[in-house]
Amino acid sequence: MKDEEVDYEKVIRELDYLHNNIQHGFKVQTFIKFPCPWIDYNDEQKDSYIKQYGFPNHREILRYEIFIDVDSENKKEGKKHADLVEARLDKQRIYYKRWKSGGDGEHFHLIYKKADMDFLFKYYPLPVVKREIVKLLLGEKLITPKGIDSHICLYEKKLVQIEHMMHRKGCIKTMVKSRFGLNEMPKKIVDILEGHKKESDNRKRNISEMMKNQQLIETKCIPFLEGATINGKNIFKINDGYYRAMFALVSEYKKRGYDNEKIHVKIAEWKTNIPKPISPTINTFKTNYTIKHSNGTAGCNFIRELLEELNVSEICKDCPLSAK
Secondary structure, three states: OOOHHHHHHHHHHHHHHHHHHHOOOOEEEEEEEEEEEEEOOOOOOOOHHHHHHOOEEEEEEOOOOEEEEOOOOOOOHHHHHHHHHHHHHHOOOOOOOEEEEOOOOEEEEEEEOOOHHHHHHOOOOHOOOOOOOOHHOOOOOHHHOOOOOEEEOOOOEEEEEOOOOOOOOOOOEEEEEEOEEEEOOOOOHHHHHHHHHHHHHHHHHHHHHHHHHHOOOOOOOOHHHHHHEOOOOHHHOOOOOHHHHHHHHHHHHHHHOOOOOHHHHHHHHHHOOOOOOOHHHHHHHHHHHHHHHHHOOOOOOHHHHHHOOOHHHHHHHOOOOOOE
8 A cells, every 4th residue: 555545634633633632742653664753743843853754653642542452463353353342342332433553453542531530540550540441341351352363452552553644564544433532431440440559559568578577578470470481381372471471570579679770680581581582672662661660560460360361370379478
């Protein structure tokens, strides 16, 4: 598909709407053959940027936006999965826009009321809020549906293909369906987030008490994840396993008081155990972002979910750090 097929009026109209009505100021980026620098959408130098790098095709995911990424290497399988997601959202009367990404997957964009989201962000980390909303809306069965080669990415993403714009794989992001409006926050979400916060705080407190008493922290889950693959249990075989494991490890190291330099060393050592190569650009970006922004929010429930997907949840039995 040729670049002149992009309808730039549609692209600009969509970006202007987001800028003027949803979030004043967000970053965009050109990424076709290689990633270019980021720039604010309302930057005065935007025209010069476009002359040098071309029109941006990536934008950051907005603060008030829930992004559901249906990820599949098989477009037919991805469509099956996306159809199920659409039916689920329609049943709950959720407002959304569904898009073909221009690559292999499909995207759902949901916008929530600013006041609701800002209230939650005062008390809970943004990535946790967004992840739990997706899980609540879809349910576990739709995150990784049985019999369909597709899954929902739960690891926090920072960028997304710009609407109506060319994907680096050569196709244009096109709208499938729109039921657009502002969503209200699900009533159950506060109870869910409170539960996660409580078990994370319990884990932090238990670690702190054990370190204060110079007591050896004998958990089985962290050594298991540090091994990356043990007894044939490969973290790459589960949904976003690599990034979820790294997030869990970084969170745990921060709870134990390690500084960022020591954490970088620990994660570098961990990567030597990983059997599957990761894109160097994505690898470096994700590592730096996770270490910089993680504040120790991954608790026992987060780690237990990983272990359950690997069918090794017995590791958690009699753990001294489990939430009481």
